[in-house]
Amino acid sequence: MPAVYGQQDLVLDHGEGVRLWDVDGNEFLDAVAGIAVVNTGHSHPKVVDAVQEQVANYVQSSYYFYHEPMADLLQTLTEQSPGDLKNTFFGNSGTEAVEGAIKLAKKATGSSEFISLRGSFHGRTPGSMALTGQNKYTHTFHPHMPGAYKIPSPNYYRYGDRFEDENEFSKWAAEQVREVIKYDSNDDIAAVVVEPIQGEGGVIVPPENYLPYLKEICEEEDILFVADEVQTGMGRTGELFAVDHWDVEPDIMTVAKGIASGVPFGLFMGTEEVSSTMDPADHYTTYGGNPLACAAANATFDVIDEEDLVENAASVGRDALDRLEGMEADYDIIGDVRGKGLLIGVEIVSDSDSHEPAEEIAKTVRTQAHEQNLLVSRCGTHGNVIRLSPPLTVSDEEMGEMLDRLEDALSIATKGQ
Template sequence: MKNNKRIVTPLPGPKAKAMIERDSKVVSPSYPRDYPFVMSHGEGCDVWDVDGNRFLDFAAGIAVCSTGHRHPAVVEAIKGAADQFLHISSDYWHEHQVRLGERVNELSHMGEVLSFMCQSGTEAVEGALKLARYVTGRSRFIGFLGGFHGRTMGSLAFTSSKYTQQKGFFPTMAGVTHIPFPNNYRPLLAGDDQGKAVLDYLEQVLFQSNVPANEVAGILVEPIQGEGGYIVPPDGFLQGLRDLCDRHGIMLIFDEVQSGVGRTGKMFAAEHWDVAPDIMCLAKGLGSGMPIGLVVSKKEHMAKWPRGAHGNTYGGNPLCCAAALATLDLVEQEYADNAAKVGAYFIERLRELQGRVDCIGEVRGRGLMIGMELVTDRDSKEPAKELCDRLITRAYHNGLLLLSCGQSTLRFMPPLCVTRAQVDEALEMIETSLAEALVG
C-alpha cells in the first residue's frame, strides 16, 4: 500500500525471525500458523510485532479478544482479583465465581440456568456431552459436517471442518453420526431450503434407517457455523431442531464458543432466531483473552448432577471470572450493539466490493462474525483456496491480520469495539491485498 505507515521493516523483521528460530527448537510444530507475526503488545484493535510494525487485528486471537486488546476495565478487574488471591480449587467458594454464575443466569435466554466453569471451549463441550449422557441415559449423538468443537477426544469426535484435525487420532469417542449443515450457497441435499432438507433427512432417513432416535442423547450444533465457513443457517432451522429434540427427548446443545458473547450483535447468536437450547457452551470471547469456558445448562438438567459427577481443578479461577464479569458488562452495555451496527456497515461495504470483483462468491454473517467466500468463478462456485491463502499473506504484509475458514472463506472477527473508520481502513487493505493476490 502507498504511504503505509504501519509497516516499518521487511516482514518478518529481524527480531521476529530470531524468535521464530528459537521457537522451532522447543515448541510443538502442530500449531497451524499462517504467517510470521510475532506479537509484542496490543491496544484496542491494533497490535504491534517485536520489530515495531503495527497491524490492524481482524482475527482477535480467533474471536477471543472481544473487548479489544487489554481493555482498561478488563485489566483493572484482573489486577483487582490478583491482589486478593490467584487460585482456590473448585472444592471451595469465592465471590467472583458465584457472581459470574449469577450474571450468566441474569443474561440467559434459556430460563433459569446453572453454570459449570472450566478453561476452554473443548472442555465446555466435553462437559456438555457428559451432562447429556447423564441426564438422558443415552449414548448416541448427532453432529454436523463442517463443525468445529475442539480437539480433545470427545469434542474431536464431532469436529469435521478439516480432516487433518482427525487424521491419526482414530478412534475418538464412539456414537457420533454426522449430517450436513444447511448451506443454501453450497447445498448437499436436494431442495431450495436446506434447513428443511436437513431436518427431513434427520427425521425421515437417519432416524428411520440408521440411528434410533430414542438412543440419541444430544444434537450438538453451532448456531452459526464457525470453522466450517461462517455459515448462517436458513431461518427456521434451529427452531426445527428444537421441535425435533422435544419430540424425541433429545437434548439440544448449542456450541456458542465462537458465536457467543456479543459477537453476532446479540449476547448469544441463537437469540437471532429466538431458540433456547438445553445446554450451551461458551468460551473464547467470554474472558477477553483469559482462558475460561462455561457449560451453561437449564437448571432442571444440571441440578441432576450429584457431587463429584464432574469437576475441574482450575474452573472458576478468580482472575478469569473477574475478566469475564468485566467483559459481560462491556458487551451488554455497549459492544453487542456496536457489533450489530458496525457489522451491518461492514457487510454492506463487502457486498459493494463483491459487486465489483467476480471472485467473491458470497458475503454472509451476523454482527462481527462475517465470512467472504472466494471462488474461481461464480457459476461453478469452485473454492479459490490458493487465492484465499495468498490474500491472507498479502494482507499481513499490508498491515492487516486475517484468518480463513471453510475451504476458501476469509473470516472477519475483529474486536467488538471496532469502529467504522477501522473497518474502512481494513477494507482499503483488503482491496489492495486482493488485487495483489490476483496477480499471484
C-alpha cells in the same frame, strides 16, 4: 512440538483496542482478535484493572471454596443466558466445555449417541473430535467416541441449488436428524450439538428457519438441543448469544473464547431439569472458575454492557457486509459474503459462476492482507474462506480501514490469476 499450524512471520509486542504492534514497531489492524476472543479489544482498561486487582488479591482457590467473583458471574449468566439455562459449570476452554456438555447430556438422558453437523468444529479432545464434522482435524486420531453421527451442514451456498428456496432446504436439512434416528442410530440419541453459526466451517449462517426446525424436531424426538456458542457467544454476532437471533432456547449451552477477554475460560450451562441429574463428583476441575478468570469475565460483561458492544457489533457488521457485497460484485474471486455481527466470512472461489473453492487464492489474500498490515484468518472446510472477527469495540472508521486493506489484498490476488 510441530503440532500447531498457520503461524505467521509475526512476533507480537503489545496491543490496544483493535490494533497490535510487533517487536519492530509495526502497527497492524487486527481482524482476528485471538480467534474471536478479545471481544472487548486488546488490553481494555477495565479488564486490565480487574485482572490486576484480582492477581494482587489471590489467584486460585479451587472448586472446594466459593468466592465473590464466581458468585457475581453465576448471577450474571443466569440473568442473561437464553431460555431457562440456569446452572453453570466452569472450566478453562471451549473444548473442555464441549466435553462437559457431552457428559451432562449423557447423564440427563441415559443415552450415549450424538448428532452433529458436517463442517462443524467442536474441539480437539476425543469427545469433541467425535462431534467435529471435518476429517482434516480428526482423521489421524480415529477411533473416536462411538455413536457420533453427522448430518449435512445448512450451507445454502454450497448445497441449496436443488431446492426451491431456503425454507425447503432448511426443512430437508433439519429432517436429517430423523433419518439418522431411523437408519443409523441404535435408538439411543442423547442430543443434537450445533454451532448456531459454523465458525471454522466457513462462517456458515443457517437459513432463517433452520434452527427453529431443528429445535422442534429435538423436542418431538425427546432429545436435547445443545448450542455450541464458543465462537458465537458474548455479543460476537450482534446478539449476546447467537441463538437469540432465532429465539431458540437450548437445553445445554457452551461458552468460551470471548467470555474473559483472553484469560482462558470456558463453561457449559444447563436447564434446571437437565442439570439436576448430575451428582457430586460426576465432573470436576482444578482451575475452572478460578477467581482471576471470573474477575476477567465479570469485567468483560460490564464492558459489553456499558459500551453497548452488542449493538456496535450488529451495526458495524451490517455496514461491513453491505460494503463486502459491493466487492463481491466487483471481484470474480468472491463467491459469497455472509455473517452476522462481527463474524464475517468471504468465500474465495476460482470464479463466481462455478463456486469452485480456491484455497490457494485465499492463502494469497491472507498473505497480501498481512502485507497491508491487516491480520485476518482463514477457515472453511476447503480452507478458502477469509474470516473477519475483529474486537467488538471496532468503530465504523476502523472497520472501513480494515476493508480498504482487504480490498487492496483482493485486488493483488485477482491480478495474480
